[in-house]
Amino acid sequence: MKPTDRLAEARSTRREGAFVAATTMLALIVRIWGLGRLGLVHFDEGIYAIAGLWPLGPGGMDPLVIPYAPAGFPGLVGLAYLLLGPSDVAAILVSVATGTLAVPIAAWLARRTFGPGAGAAAAALVALSGFHVAFSRMALTDATFELAWLLGLIAGQRFLERPGAVSAIGLGAATGLAQLVKYSGWTVGVAVILAVAAISAFDASRRNGDFQTRAWGWGSLAALVAALVYAPWFRFVEAHGGYAGLMAHHRSYMGSAATWLPHWSLQMEQVGILSGGFAWNAAGWALALLGALWVLGVPRPSRWDAIGLVVLSASAILAPTTLWWLGLARLVFPGREASPGLRLLGVAWVGLSILTPFYHPYARLWLPIQALGWIAGAGLIAERLRAEARPGEILRWRRLPLLTACCAAAISQALVTATSGPTSDRPGLLAPSDPLRTAAARLLTDVPEAAPGLRVLARPPVTFYLGGRAGARVEADVEDLLDKGGGAWALVDVAQLRQSGDVSSLEARLLERWEKVGVYPTTLNLPTWLDVDPGADARSADAPLWLLRPRSPGGP
Numbered sequence: 001m002k003p004t005d006r007l008a009e010a011r012s013t014r015r016e017g018a019f020v021a022a023t024t025m026l027a028l029i030v031r032i033w034g035l036g037r038l039g040l041v042h043f044d045e046g047i048y049a050i051a052g053l054w055p056l057g058p059g060g061m062d063p064l065v066i067p068y069a070p071a072g073f074p075g076l077v078g079l080a081y082l083l084l085g086p087s088d089v090a091a092i093l094v095s096v097a098t099g100t101l102a103v104p105i106a107a108w109l110a111r112r113t114f115g116p117g118a119g120a121a122a123a124a125l126v127a128l129s130g131f132h133v134a135f136s137r138m139a140l141t142d143a144t145f146e147l148a149w150l151l152g153l154i155a156g157q158r159f160l161e162r163p164g165a166v167s168a169i170g171l172g173a174a175t176g177l178a179q180l181v182k183y184s185g186w187t188v189g190v191a192v193i194l195a196v197a198a199i200s201a202f203d204a205s206r207r208n209g210d211f212q213t214r215a216w217g218w219g220s221l222a223a224l225v226a227a228l229v230y231a232p233w234f235r236f237v238e239a240h241g242g243y244a245g246l247m248a249h250h251r252s253y254m255g256s257a258a259t260w261l262p263h264w265s266l267q268m269e270q271v272g273i274l275s276g277g278f279a280w281n282a283a284g285w286a287l288a289l290l291g292a293l294w295v296l297g298v299p300r301p302s303r304w305d306a307i308g309l310v311v312l313s314a315s316a317i318l319a320p321t322t323l324w325w326l327g328l329a330r331l332v333f334p335g336r337e338a339s340p341g342l343r344l345l346g347v348a349w350v351g352l353s354i355l356t357p358f359y360h361p362y363a364r365l366w367l368p369i370q371a372l373g374w375i376a377g378a379g380l381i382a383e384r385l386r387a388e389a390r391p392g393e394i395l396r397w398r399r400l401p402l403l404t405a406c407c408a409a410a411i412s413q414a415l416v417t418a419t420s421g422p423t424s425d426r427p428g429l430l431a432p433s434d435p436l437r438t439a440a441a442r443l444l445t446d447v448p449e450a451a452p453g454l455r456v457l458a459r460p461p462v463t464f465y466l467g468g469r470a471g472a473r474v475e476a477d478v479e480d481l482l483d484k485g486g487g488a489w490a491l492v493d494v495a496q497l498r499q500s501g502d503v504s505s506l507e508a509r510l511l512e513r514w515e516k517v518g519v520y521p522t523t524l525n526l527p528t529w530l531d532v533d534p535g536a537d538a539r540s541a542d543a544p545l546w547l548l549r550p551r552s553p554g555g556p
Helices: 003-034 043-051 074-086 087-116 116-125 132-136 142-163 167-181 183-202 211-239 242-251 257-274 278-296 303-318 322-331 339-357 365-385 399-418 434-444 459-466 478-484 494-498 503-513 526-532
Strands: 454-457 472-474 489-493 515-521 545-550
Touching: 003 087, 003 132, 003 142, 003 257, 003 278, 043 459, 043 503, 074 087, 074 142, 074 167, 074 365, 074 478, 087 116, 087 132, 087 339, 087 365, 087 459, 116 278, 116 365, 132 142, 132 257, 132 365, 132 526, 142 183, 142 211, 142 339, 142 365, 167 211, 167 365, 167 494, 183 211, 183 339, 183 515, 211 242, 257 339, 257 365, 257 526, 278 365, 303 365, 303 399, 303 515, 322 365, 339 365, 365 526, 399 494, 434 545, 454 478, 459 472, 459 503, 459 545, 478 494, 478 503, 489 494, 494 503, 494 545, 503 515
Parallel strands: 454 472, 454 489
Antiparallel strands: 489 545, 515 545
């Protein structure tokens, strides 16, 4: 390498590091915005907040969490409680922290895959991704899993580049840790296995020699390490109901070939809903382009490169699903003799894109695929700005027709979504999420001290906010409440009531036994609304709490 090239590389590295650091701070500001007005809303958030109490009592981890997630996220919540005290904000701060750390880790993955400039672009796309911001402000596993997933891909790339004892241990540890955060963490290891197969099929330089022997041999060590890391949780599950029961529970959420396309369509629609709209998308892509330009020291891109980047950015701003199509265009078809790291990202994209729509269409499950879209988009930006091509050479770029088709497909999809189905006012990504905490506090002050117990039919966050109030009993469903209510007062969460059937008919049955003495308005935030109603367009985000008093004998 020439001295001038080394200087240029050192300068770009320093600039990229500074840009990523500044973008990480921006990401933290966005994710922590209005921290005092954040609270628990989602059903699962309450489960994790309660399970996070494990270091504060004698019982350890609550087995109640087993169907929802392994111990990784509740374990971090427990540590946050030890540092900050038990509260909803402490649990949410775990996601804020891991969501912020995803920015430099995504930048690292993009730069080591696509070279200088890609790290800056990826950092900007993650920092201002409305999709990622939404889940980084909730006490859910997803932001933490995203961080573990990205670290797992980096460990997988290192293993594929140099299969050996050290890289195998790193890969195994990363896979095991991802599995401890979410039950789908095994996909990291499977992606590496599929990448080895893809390399042997398409890359002749690694098909022969000792690469295959070393990859499969040391891969066995990685699998052993992953199993050892995950083994304590496996034993815990076996001791509390058994792993077979857990797998049966998760299979109940699986769809069929007939549901795959509708689920895929819903999740692609959710990408647009959670993107934050034009302003968020424009800010992210503008910052990505400016960051890559500054890092690479490109005074002005060529006319054709500029046109290509403008078209790409415009498509991604108008149609957020462009990121999925970019993964198809850039990761899946890299050509022969691609780098092992790029092969890994390609097979990971294919595998997740096929598997995810088979599960129930929860928006948050799309987050790892969205991450691969960030990396693909960052790679395209950096490659085009680094290209020292003659004018018009981009026209002969072999991927141009595919990229053009993908952008057209994304825009067409966005137009169809915009013109079909009912529309409604949806909460903003940075909207306060504490109405449930406020409502629960008001409700408790209205329950007489002498009232015999309190029957609760509500999301687990309400149980968390009740804080162990003496006499409170959580009912599994409305039938249990009706059967066992006795003469007790009742707290009913309309969001939970909806899961049991028609609200109007259930309300009529409840009012035969109780009278409504208080209504406490709450709203679902956008990610929770999408879980309850994947299209977020058929019902209101309102989910009030009702305080019910038993009717007196002989009363109306």
